[in-house]
Amino acid sequence: MKTITINECAEHLLKADNILILMHKSPDGDAIGCAYALAHALRKAGKRAMPVCTDDIPKKYSYITDTLEVQDFEPEYIVSVDLADTQLFGDKLIQYKDKVNLCIDHHGSNTGFAEYGFIDAGAGACAQIIKKVINAMKVDIDKNIANAIFTGIVTDTGCFKYSNATVESYNIAAEMLEHGAEGFFINRLMFDTKSRQRLEMEKLALESMKFYNNGQIAVIFITRDMIEKSGAEDGDTEGIAGMPRQVEGVKIGITFREKEKGTFKISMRSSGDIDVSALCQKLGGGGHKAAAGCSMTGDIDEIEKTVVEIAGTAL
């Protein structure tokens, strides 16, 4: 991958048309915010552009997705946003894995699968980079773009609570409010509203919590049984991986989430002082310093033992 500047990203995009914008599977607020903000901006620049994702976009983001009419076209240019690895393309997008023209991302672990790329691991949210690309494209930021960028920033920084929230995160969020972003509505929806299923899920997750290494490691489990019992959908479990790390004294929080019977997605969280990305790399995964993950298959007790042991080496 050839690294280019923000201005060059804008130039490349302004030369292209019929642009497909790839999101990672299990899309979160930053992926969705980036893709829809960029799509709106490209359309304002006269292009055809459409965000695509292997998975359905969770309904709670409809205030973003409903603002963009579906466009159907033969893609001529492919850009990925907030996407670190072709492993995250999912089955519907994997056909594009060798065809990505431009990659805009904030994951230091980005595998460089695209022809050109701009990666800024210092950006709290990829949406902060997309905002600069839109500025460089000289497209005015309207309310739809502002809502999408604002959503990316607040969801990826945990409403400014995570260590990745920088002065720039606050400043761009404020700028988006000035462009019409509905900050109160978005923050309330993302951080102060829970479905009954989510609540049930949290209760079960709390009941499953265990502590290791003198309370410095906390683990929770989200099994298929728990998901069924709570009636939770995929969107209802978002952010639950942050729960164990919230407990006073916990340095590493670990969530074991059963994707299919016997296959677990493991999420690790720290306060940024411990590099959980390095720990997850030992288990075949990766991510950010304070938030990383990996996948493992087998007996859950064995998996738990292995993961806690690896985590313990960092204390």
Add this chain to the structure above:
Amino acid sequence: MKTITINECAEHLLKADNILILMHKSPDGDAIGCAYALAHALRKAGKRAMPVCTDDIPKKYSYITDTLEVQDFEPEYIVSVDLADTQLFGDKLIQYKDKVNLCIDHHGSNTGFAEYGFIDAGAGACAQIIKKVINAMKVDIDKNIANAIFTGIVTDTGCFKYSNATVESYNIAAEMLEHGAEGFFINRLMFDTKSRQRLEMEKLALESMKFYNNGQIAVIFITRDMIEKSGAEDGDTEGIAGMPRQVEGVKIGITFREKEKGTFKISMRSSGDIDVSALCQKLGGGGHKAAAGCSMTGDIDEIEKTVVEIAGTAL
């Protein structure tokens, strides 16, 4: 009370010395942030200045209070910050109720007890006003002042989740980060850290949750038994009254908290569309439109029935 400008507030303060800064009883992050930021600024301007409060400052704010050495002097000038009413002075400060020279506040309900005052009800946090007064005093904002102002903003806006968070709240928070405020440390401490006892309390509260009126009313219980079982202290139950209202579809959230065997403090929360203060007034209590309360004694089942019935009249 004579209303003056921010610049005049600064002029009055710069003319004074031996300045006592009054906080309200049960001080919160905004009261503490305002008082300590102003004290630091006045000392940098060569004055003697000391914040005072009827109640002890909660330990979690020690990163603010520890930065200021105690000064003992005969007060010559008295300024109150974030203080709406002499009823909130408490027993230690009530001696000053007719002696306040200057009142800086953001409560529209301010009773005008001081000689001079600046009230801006549009400021999400009073700390936003104090920051402007410090600017007008031409005192450089250092890390101690920045931490105090930042704390005031994030605590009074619920980390930007409440409707009072404005563009200015974000912008001043960002400016404080540039002056060295430890945003991650503060937000983590205020919004992302829970004691194990608190977690246990939340689990028990969730287990007690019941719904009425097609899910528009949610109630939880915090009994003496639950408090004992969880090992929770008073600080561990702070904010739990907000839980039932967070549930999707809930318009009125009600918390029954047993103060002594058979005596309950009832808290009602809405999203501001339903006036729960009016409902609580019918039960002998009162409060704000979105957050109110009352006390009742008797059989909990009877009390619950009465309160839910009254709440139902507002739907």
